[in-house]
Amino acid sequence: MxxxxxxxxxxxxxxxxxxxxxxxxxxxxxxxxxxxxxxxxxxxxxxxxxxxxxxxxxxxxTSAIELSGGVIARSEEVNGKRYVSNITIYIKTGPGKEPIDMSDKTLTVSYMDPHVHVARLINGTNLIVSEVRGDGDVLIEYGETWQITIKMDVIYGGLTNIKVGANDKFVVEIKPAVGAMLTVERILPPSIDPLMNLG
CATH class of the missing domain: 1.20.5 (Single alpha-helices involved in coiled-coils or other helix-helix interfaces)
Known part of the structure; x- marks a missing residue:
């Protein structure tokens, strides 16, 4: 078709x-x-x-630094009463955390108690930041331990009638350049000894 x-x-x-x-x-x-x-x-x-x-x-x-042991307080006797003369805090880095610069330019330490507040303690005057165990540089790395000692007699500037003593609460804030700050808060016992581990 x-x-x-x-x-x-x-x-x-x-x-x-x-x-x-x-x-x-x-x-x-x-x-x-x-x-x-x-x-x-x-x-x-x-x-x-x-x-x-x-x-x-x-x-x-997350805080890169953490406590490494107890908080140590030393006291001295003034006019028959014991007052805290310095507070030592041991710190370390957590596992897997980056190293932290412990130099004065990057680390901020502040202190507060019922009588005084210091927003930034200065290393060498009212604060001593030193390495306890490590490799000698300014970085706190995993496995290293550093101590931060707060000199209370310098903070109070020679005042003898007002100092941190029995039953007083103090707060220390350690702020690295990176990461959350570490806040250490303790209450002193009713009886002050020459050397105390505050936990």
Whole structure:
């Protein structure tokens, strides 16, 4: 059977319509693939940035330093009463923490009791920061121990009638350049001994 001119025209239109449809579908697939790539790439970048922010936030929030033993208080007798003359705190870094610069420029130590508040103690005058066990540099690294000694007689400047004594509470804040500060809060016992371990 011979096809008529109308049937030939319909056959041509059908083939052409199918080709056009295929081109349009391919174009949609290519555009969708490019869009999906862009969205996925943006998602990966955002995930990476957010994990970096979380990691940085955790390093800021967690304290890199911790107590290494007890808080030691030494006392002296003034006018028949015993008062604390210095407080020594032993510190170390936690496992897996970065080394901490213990130099005067980066470490801030503050002290407060019922009678006095010092926002920044100065190493060499009313504060002594020294290495107990380590490699001799200014960084406290894992396995090393440092001591921070607060000289109460210098803080009170020779005052004999007002000093930290029995039942007084004191707070020492040790703030490294990176990480959360270590807060040491103790209450002195009712009876002051020459040498006390405050835990």
């Amino acid at each position: 011979k096809s008529t001119p109308i049937q030939k025209k319909r056959a041509r239109n059908r083939g052409l319509t199918g080709l056009e449809t295929a081109i349009i579908l391919i174009a949609f697939v290519v555009v969708a693939a490019a869009f999906a790539f862009a969205v996925l790439n943006l998602g990966f970048t955002t995930t990476q940035k957010s994990s970096e922010v979380i990691r940085a936030g955790l390093s800021e929030a």
